[in-house]
Amino acid sequence: MSEYYSPSDIEKKWQKIWEKEEAFKVGTDKSKPKYYALVEFPYPSGQGLHVGHPRPYTALDIIARKRRLEGYNVLYPMGWDAFGLPTENYAIKNHIHPKIVTKRNIENFTKQLKALGYSFDWDREVNTTDPNYFKWTQWIFLQLFKKGLAYKTEMPINWCTSCKVGLANEEVVGGVCERCGSEVVRKVKSQWMLKITEYADKLIDDLDMVDYVDKIKVSQVNWIGRSVGAEVDFKIAGKEESLRIFTTRPDTLFGATYMVISPEHPLIDKYKDEIENYDALMNYREQAAKKSDFERTELVKDKTGVCIDGLSAINPVNGKEIPIWISDYVLMTYGTGAIMAVPAHDERDWEFAKKFNLPIVEVVAGGNVNEAAFTNTTTGKLVNSDFLNGLEVAEAKVKILEWLNKKGIGTKKVNYKLRDWVFSRQRYWGEPIPLVHCDTCGYVPIPESELPLMLPEVESYEPTDNGESPLAKMTDWVETTCPQCGGKAHRETDTMPQWAGSSWYFLRYIDPHNQEAFASKEELDYWLPVDWYNGGMEHTTLHLLYSRFWHKFLYDQGLVSTPEPYKKRTSHGMILGENNEKMSKSRGNVVNPDDIINEFGADTLRTYEMFIGAFDLSAAWSQEGVKGCRRFMDRVWKLKDMMKDEAGYSAELETKMHQTIKKVSLDYENMKYNTAIAAMMSLVNEFYRIGSVTRGEFKTLLVLLNPVAPHITEELWELIGEQGRIYQQTWPVFDEEKTIEDTVEIAVQINGKVKANLAISLDEKQEEVEAKAKSIDSIKAAIEGKNIVKVIYVPGRILNIVVK
Template sequence: MDYNFKEIEKKWQDKWYSENTFAAKNDFTLPKFYALVEFPYPSGQGLHVGHPRSYTALDIVARKKRMEGFNVLYPMGWDAFGLPTENYAIKNKIHPAIVTKNNIENFKRQLKSIGFSFDWSREISTTDEAYYKWTQWIFLQLFKKGLAYKQEMPINWCTSCKVGLANEEVVNGVCERCGSEVVQRNKSQWMLKITDYAQRLIDDLEGLDYIEKVKTQQKNWIGRSEGAELDFQIDGTDDAIRVYTTRADTLFGATYMVLSPEHKIIEKYADKLQNIDEVRAYQKEAARKSEFERTELTKEKTGVKLCGITAINPVNNEKIPVFISDYVLTSYGTGAIMAVPAHDDRDWEFAKKFGLPIVEVVAGGEDVQSKAYTDTYSGKMVNSGFLNGLEVKDAIRKMIDFLEEKGIGKRKVNYKLRDWVFSRQRYWGEPIPLVHCDKCGWVPLPEDQLPLTLPETDNFEPGENGESPLAKMTDWVNTTCPHCGGPAVRETDTMPQWAGSSWYFLRYIDPKCDTALAAKEKLDYWLPVDWYNGGMEHTTLHLLYSRFWHKFLYDIGVVSTPEPYRKRTSHGMILGENGEKMSKSRGNVVNPDDMVAEFGADTFRTYEMFIGAFDQSTPWSINGVKGCYRFIERVWNLQTIVTDEEGLSPDLEKAFHKTIKKVSEDFDKMKFNTAIAALMALINEIYKKGSITRGELKIYITLLNPAAPHLTEEMWVNAGFSGFLHDTKWPEFDEAKTKDDTVEIVAQINGKVKDKIVISADLSREEMEKAALENDKIKELVSGKTIVKVICVPKKLVNIVVK
């Protein structure tokens, strides 16, 4: 039979879209299943074949769940604010709204052409005013609860574009867009206090069905540590330098201090520094480096001694020098460290370079003059006064007790996690709904005035000093204070792209609601998301940000679950045929449009799942695509060998029950490749037999439907089965009929295979041994030899050890 996939696929895609076939029901008595994939950023390049891997996987799960009787929500939308679109708009003199609209249309066309069962009635875009009204509303609640604040902090600054850059826009110290030098520059930024939720973000991972490496990444990014905060007095002053350490036991080994080049103490004592010019030059040089460059472990340590300032070690009262170095960051901890060069690699390298004392305080057998042993938690204390002879864990406890008794330190839990920078000096983002009044300070916009929409402009260039393009739009900026009625100005920074993606899964639940971000009864029914899949690159920041916002919304009573996602999985990357990451520069990008046009959506979907283990990276193979096309053709041609029987034929009954079990379990376990392999194996058995009953055909195309929906729907109709395939019930298997009556095992002598034996599948070890020893070939080979022992592996092998 001729397989006209273009005609078949268009027919079903048009029908599904026009009838909104896969819309979630508003029947809250049904068991629910909320499947979520990360919504895409609609770039001008469109999809490449890596994007649909996640969508196809969850589409398979969603289609199967519908057949199992679940009310399934499987939505799609667009993460459409952001820097790439604005950069494109600036370069090409096209409004970012037009760029976004065109990109979304292209992305949607591509997704529809692959046949995903999205509920398109719930489509959202973060750039829609009705959507970002509620993004602004959430921000206002954070502001009112004291979780949003403004603070000066260093940002990446392009010296040519005159604009702040996100970290991903800085490549090797230069601007990705223009290639000019990027420096660090202080800028007043809005911050969100995610650190207030740090411990809950760790604790609440317990019990969630997240793959282990995702939980580990979350915990590592938050970076909880227990230690002490203590002060080193500046000699001859009432001021002190505060540090945080997890190793208070090593205080006797602290022989110098290091501050970040931006530390506030430098400005306070600038007039006392005898080498201020050298300090200023170093500060300027440090400002030219990104955080990554500054903290790179392999780089040579640099620094400048603060001549004129000396600190006092609080446990032995020894005066120690103070340095600045760019490997210490003002944004982490206190911006100052006590350096213990005998027991920290970086401190040891620094001490060797500047000729500073190295004092061993933990006896561990290493040669401290040639190699530091970093963060050693074993060994006993030496050269440490009242701690001498104690084990490290006991010494830490005793030292912190001492610091607290003397009032010079205290126990402290610290986190590497920093508050979330929530400002962008850009146009294409959500306006921050605050005004500044000289009398009232920062005042929130009344909620009935939301959304605060972006003003129209044709000029998206940032200001000379890096202020947002909005700052030039004085008619929009100048306003009145909602609190006192006096003159006020609007905030001209916009929110980062992370804003809209931190709560989008909630808006899918009720996308047209205009009285709340979603109706409470709908939120209560659909939450939490049952299965969320996305890239491993988003399992730190995006996952943390969205969990943080959800917890905040839980605290203020908007949602009724403390966590947004019950299950989180991630997929491996699809590489180019050369085994490298797909990129335009490498010339190895594969366009799904080309694959769908040449081989059809069902072949493309099937290959995306068959290509390899879902959580592993794997290279694209056009030969693999062609193999899946041949498989799809063979499925189509089953229609030429169908018999009228409705049941299962005796010689294929076990094979079908085994396949139902295998496909059902593998789809649920993300083992999509082995599920499809099982269907390929079954079709071989069918063609070997030469016929398939109507009952067998019905089961087979139902099992394949989640992966190849167009083909199987068409075959369902052609066969005259009632209704539509997507409405049918998922096949069930009889466990007893998945068991083999017989199995083939290997018979070995001294580990070498000598024969294969067919035995009953339920034989005991003793019976397996007897069957092997009674085999004519084995009996002959062991004749006259001493049998030392017999090793049996049930259903696999018998190994006879002789001498």
């Protein structure tokens, strides 16, 4: 037998064997129970993997390997989210086609992932930039378009003045582009939109069907932001026109002392000749345009605003004239772009009113509104509210809605924070939108037989100064004929966002080589839903929302058989640098997994990533921790030299073996990978304490450890002469009765302080335990010459002797 543990030799050997034997190829036997384990596919950047990437991949690899050993037909795939701006920017800077950059990056990522020994079925690999893939992305878009869920409209976007591209709100930080640091302004642009708001209720209500951790469900619900309230009209003083507002608290209308509208509200431009401080409003609007929606609505920010001189509103319930302000915390894209301000019972309004000395009127009894905090009263009785006085909040809501309806100035309304999805990008490296525009027919889909619509070859990927896509300059490609009337038409030159390909990739994994459909019904019916999906917490809001939306649309069209795509969704914490900061090139704290594999081995890296801490929490990288896991691998390796050729478990360790099987089995399922590994380390310590390990014990350890460290365990299995491979074995089963200890160690206390430990049998009576305790020298000394007041015994845990 080999004396020396050499990961570099062992790991390459087993990776070749697995590839040759197609060890992890998805089975075709559909009589077996299926298990679909999914990790978010990576964006193949030029930097390659860093040590944060393997954490989720290893975690789900553990589950996939365990399921195979439990007899499941497992689908555990990998692919590439390969369209997007970073590759395009790199291509522009270095004058290399994005296609070449993408191919090179994918090759590097693939090499790195294979070196880690993951049990992916590489025959299922997908790539969002592959025409055989994006053909179906385009096809799904056309179905959305035909059902009226894709439309084009003018809307303000975040515009990076350097990248010359529209940015999502989360890509704008401190008024600048997160990628390049250049100024971001608001710009009105004609954009393709997807009507995700049509699915707002289903996206909330159907969360009851799935097993997501609570914080993920909460992030979904909060982003959609469903709220029930009323729309109410406030007349503009001296005008026929009204300002319509949405409020969840119509019961507080008597407390509305001013109004706030968005700086972009069309009312300002309509009445600019009557507004005395129009220039000041325009200056404020310009400053607001430089902020993202998140920055504008952030609760902790300093409140700013300008009162409109020349316009005021009438509170409809009491006829009082109230001022109208503009402030950037009100958005045109939420509700009606106007709010009534009730500073006594809303934190933002209270801070705004205190800053600008505006009236604060309490209308729900509950506290002093002039204190240094507002009164957020959702229960209590109405005050200062005329016909609502004395009513509880719930009763007041019903009565005011009846009154508003009767007067014809308000009605019950359900509102959402969720906005339709901006689906256009004015860039090159994305899926072409398969539509043409005809002056006669409007927007017309290209025939499905012409899919995929390919990107034309271009010499320059530079975005245009006017905000149009580089494709707009490709006249030979742009100019075409209308499929409907045969007249002149122009292709759509916007491309799809990176989100498009990642919204349905889990479906293509199911049947990746199908030329007739995105996947066959038979395969979809068998594999869906995904049993366990893990990814970053940063993707549990938008990506999850978008992919659930696409899936629900396909379900409504009868194209998939489940209303939800993922049965279970979990998220992992980040691996930070040794300085406890997020890993980045600029901080100089990035750890390359290639370096760790070369020095310590892939199994050590995999083990350390799972042992580093609680899986759902962030943890700082530690080179000493890596070395500790390598020492554990060495200890496991040397057990082969201590093995006794006995098939079963030794009497001394039988309980420990069953306890370990139970602990590891349950901890893997509950993502407690660190404590599962700790349990196996403890078991190895027991083998060393005794000085031997039976063949039966060693085999069980190797199977338990295999999902974490597959290479070393396969090698040891072979070295001790076992037949077949570990990946072909069966997962160990524990006997619950044999996990129970016959003896237990309890603490013996004197007046609550531990003085000794005592090993007792679980069935011993209190009198016997007391007698044994009193015979211990340290306890004898502690009670000698003292009165024993009482003895407290907690069976199996503590014996406390109280003395005076």
